[in-house]
Amino acid sequence: MMQGIHHNFDQQQAPAFFARGPSPLARLAFFTALSLALMATDSRLQYLANVRESLMTLLHPLQVVANAPSQAYRFTNEYFSTHHYLLYENERLRKQALRQDIALQRLNLLSLENTNLRNLLQANKKLTETSTLGEIMHVGRDPFTKKIVVNRGKNHGVVTGAAVVDATGVVGQVTRTYPSSSEVTLITNKSLAIPIQIERNGLRAIAFGHGRDNTLDLPFLPANVDIRSGDRLVTSGIDGVYPAGLAVATVSEMKTTPDSPFARIVCIPTGGIENHRQVLLVSIPRTEVETSDDSAINEKNKPLPVTKSGAGSLMPAANPNTKPVQDSSKKMTPGAAEQNPQKPLPNNQSAANASE
Amino acid sequence: MHQNKFKSIYLSLLAAFICLLFPWSGLALTLRPDFMLLVIIFWLLRAPNQCSVGTAWFMGLWVDLATGGIFGQYALAYTVTTFFAVIYQRRLVLFNSTQQLVYVFSLLFISQLILLILKTFASKEFLGWSYFLPSITGVLVWQIAVTLGLNTGRHSRGK
Numbered sequence: 001m002m003q004g005i006h007h008n009f010d011q012q013q014a015p016a017f018f019a020r021g022p023s024p025l026a027r028l029a030f031f032t033a034l035s036l037a038l039m040a041t042d043s044r045l046q047y048l049a050n051v052r053e054s055l056m057t058l059l060h061p062l063q064v065v066a067n068a069p070s071q072a073y074r075f076t077n078e079y080f081s082t083h084h085y086l087l088y089e090n091e092r093l094r095k096q097a098l099r100q101d102i103a104l105q106r107l108n109l110l111s112l113e114n115t116n117l118r119n120l121l122q123a124n125k126k127l128t129e130t131s132t133l134g135e136i137m138h139v140g141r142d143p144f145t146k147k148i149v150v151n152r153g154k155n156h157g158v159v160t161g162a163a164v165v166d167a168t169g170v171v172g173q174v175t176r177t178y179p180s181s182s183e184v185t186l187i188t189n190k191s192l193a194i195p196i197q198i199e200r201n202g203l204r205a206i207a208f209g210h211g212r213d214n215t216l217d218l219p220f221l222p223a224n225v226d227i228r229s230g231d232r233l234v235t236s237g238i239d240g241v242y243p244a245g246l247a248v249a250t251v252s253e254m255k256t257t258p259d260s261p262f263a264r265i266v267c268i269p270t271g272g273i274e275n276h277r278q279v280l281l282v283s284i285p286r287t288e289v290e291t292s293d294d295s296a297i298n299e300k301n302k303p304l305p306v307t308k309s310g311a312g313s314l315m316p317a318a319n320p321n322t323k324p325v326q327d328s329s330k331k332m333t334p335g336a337a338e339q340n341p342q343k344p345l346p347n348n349q350s351a352a353n354a355s356e
Numbered sequence: 357m358h359q360n361k362f363k364s365i366y367l368s369l370l371a372a373f374i375c376l377l378f379p380w381s382g383l384a385l386t387l388r389p390d391f392m393l394l395v396i397i398f399w400l401l402r403a404p405n406q407c408s409v410g411t412a413w414f415m416g417l418w419v420d421l422a423t424g425g426i427f428g429q430y431a432l433a434y435t436v437t438t439f440f441a442v443i444y445q446r447r448l449v450l451f452n453s454t455q456q457l458v459y460v461f462s463l464l465f466i467s468q469l470i471l472l473i474l475k476t477f478a479s480k481e482f483l484g485w486s487y488f489l490p491s492i493t494g495v496l497v498w499q500i501a502v503t504l505g506l507n508t509g510r511h512s513r514g515k
Contacts (some may be wrong), residue, residue, distance in 0.1 A: 027409040028439040029426075035413065035435060038428035045476075048427055057379075057422050066377035138379035141423040143386065143487065144480040176424070183424055190481065211481050 025144060056178040063181075067137060073124060075316035131282045133157055136162075146189040148172070152281060153180045161241060162283035169247035170194065170235060171279055184279075187248065187269060188214045197236035197323065201226055204236050207248065216249050218265035221258040225263055233267060241281060247271070254339050365407055368395050369415055376422055386486055389494035392419055393434060393467055400441045402507070403450060409456060412438040426478070439464050453502060460498050464491040499514040 022030075042048045045138040132152050140147030152158050154177045162174040164184045171194060185192050190211030197204050197217075203226060207216045222226070231251040237244025249267035256263050372391040380388050392415055399407035416431030423430065441448070441463055448459055468491055472482070 021408075024409060024439055024442040028435060031409055031413040031435040032432060033414075033433035035428040037424050038417075038431065039474075052421065052427070059418075059421060062374060063377050065372045067379055069378055096425055138377075139381040139385060141376070141380070141385070142425050144475050147423075147424060212483065220496040 006220060011116075026201065046079075053178055054182070058182055060178075063137065125247050130157070130159060133281050134158075134182075134279050134281050136279060140183070146172075146186040146211070146214075147175075148184045148186065149181050150184055150279060150281070151181055153178045153182045155179050158182050158281050159283050162247075162281045163242045163244060165282055166276045166278065167270050167282045168276075169269065170242060171271045173241065182281075187216060187271070194242065194248060195232040195236045195239045198227060199232040199234050204228070204238070207233060210266075215252075216267040216269060218251075219262065220268060221263050222263060222264045223261060227251055227254055227263070227265060229254050232270075239282060243284065361403055361406055365399050365403065366409075369411075371395075373418060373422070376419065377426070387489055387493050389490050390464060390467065391497075392436065393414075393464060394460075394494055394498060395430065397441055397463055398440060398506075400438060400445060402469055404442065409435055409442065411436045411491050429471060429474050431466040432474065433449050437467040440466060456515060457495055460494045461483070461491055464494045 021027075038048075040089045051088075084087075091306070134150035134152035134156075137149045137151045148171075158174060158177050160174055160177050160182075164171045165171060168186060172184045172189070173185040173194075174182050174184040186209070187194055187207070188209040188211070190209050192209050193206050195204065196207045205218050207218055207222060210217050218227070218233075229251050233251065235242040235244055235246045236250055247270045249269045251265060252268045253266040254263060255265075278294065369392070375391040376388075393412075396407065396412050396415060399411075406468040412434040413431045417427065418432035419430040419434075429492050444459070448456065451459060464479065464489065468488055476482070
């Protein structure tokens with residue numbers, strides 16, 4: 001028996017008693033210290049962002065290789081998709097196109113009307129968002145965070161902070177960009193907040209991801225808040241990140257407990273967070289916001305000195321003379337001016353101007 | 357001979373890394389075993405002079421990069437896990453296959469536990485007990501590999 005064990009030790013080429021370098025404990029200490037230092041650097045300082053980016057470029061070919069089998073499978077699947085299915089899909093798409101055409105005509109009319117009204121107001125032109133179509137490469141590998149990786153990156157003009165949208169609603173926000181891919185944090189991630197508005201009554205709030213299951217929370221709203229289950233949440237657009245009016249979620253549960261002053265509101269995202277492949281990366285050009293803002297301020301500085309305070313602007317504008325006052329309010333709160341082009345005009349104002 | 361071994365070590369690590377890069381999603385993602393750690397443990401048993409704590413740390417960095425988390429999390433988890441594997445390496449080679457399975461399971465479990473602790477420090481929520489499923493699937497993969505004839509060190513005395 002004993003001999004057998006000794007025999008074992010002699011034969012295996014495992015730890016030689018000589019020449020085995022530093023002891024495991026020393027190695028453990030060294031590499032643990034190194035890892036801890038790395039973690040501290042990466043989480044607190046920005047030095048490693050560039051390193052990560054260049055390493056990701058290195059990693060890209062491997063990613064393409066890893067994606068190849070599923071890609072090939074999908075390709076062949078599509079290639080051999082049945083005649084019947086294609087006919088069905090064609091039919092469905094035609095119907096959809098018809099429906100959307102009608103909506104589009106109305107939209108044209110509305111946007112024309114809107115431009116007219118804005119011209120009357122001399123308000124800032126509504127910003128045109130730039131958008132890129134991307135395809136989801138893979139779901140994030142870290143089970144603790146809700147992320148996806150899409151196949152558009154810096155080389156395609158994607159910037160951090162761009163909103164990610166699919167056909168049914170908001171999906172998330174770009175949080176990291178690499179040269180040819182970018183990382184999108186989903187709205188269901190715990191650390192992501194999105195300013196929303198209840199479609200029914202215009203109530204503004206901020207929705208947070210729940211983190212564990214695919215839901216959103218609306219925290220810190222009083223128990224008597226006017227929200228019912230079934231209410232649709234849309235982006236309010238006051239953050240300057242998400243274009244206004246995109247569908248975000250539907251309220252699925254609204255609970256009040258006597259021991260808490262806040263209501264517990266659970267919402268289910270409308271965007272196909274888990275099941276779509278194509279997404280749209282929408283970024284609002286920030287520089288344009290600033291320039292148009294500046295021009296508004298400059299224009300405003302030239303004509304008559306500002307006499308009235310922001311309080312005057314709260315009154316509905318009944319005649320053209322009040323325009324400069326409105327501009328002045330913008331100047332005084334640049335943040336509000338930035339948000340303004342996003343927001344639909346208050347009804348009374350546009351009505352007042354339309355009647356001129 | 358050594359050159360050959362080095363080559364096969366790094367090729368297998370690369371293969372494990374590509375396995376990690378596959379577009380896993382949904383249930384497959386929650387069940388996905390830690391291929392990288394399995395391969396590292398295998399080489400720790402078979403060639404502890406060529407593959408050691410340093411290798412594990414280095415591969416952990418790549419896994420960190422691929423998962424998009426903070427650098428050093430997987431590296432630390434792999435480092436500590438391989439430390440335990442290296443300490444008991446000589447005993448491990450003598451284990452029978454059931455003992456070895458239990459041992460591999462505990463190693464996988466340790467690495468997940470360390471990751472969980474690190475993530476908790478980063479104020480992430482515990483995902484429920486299904487978080488530890490990859491350890492179980494990892495052991496299954498190990499057993500399948502052994503059944504298919506992979507020599508995990510126990511029978512290496514003949515070579």
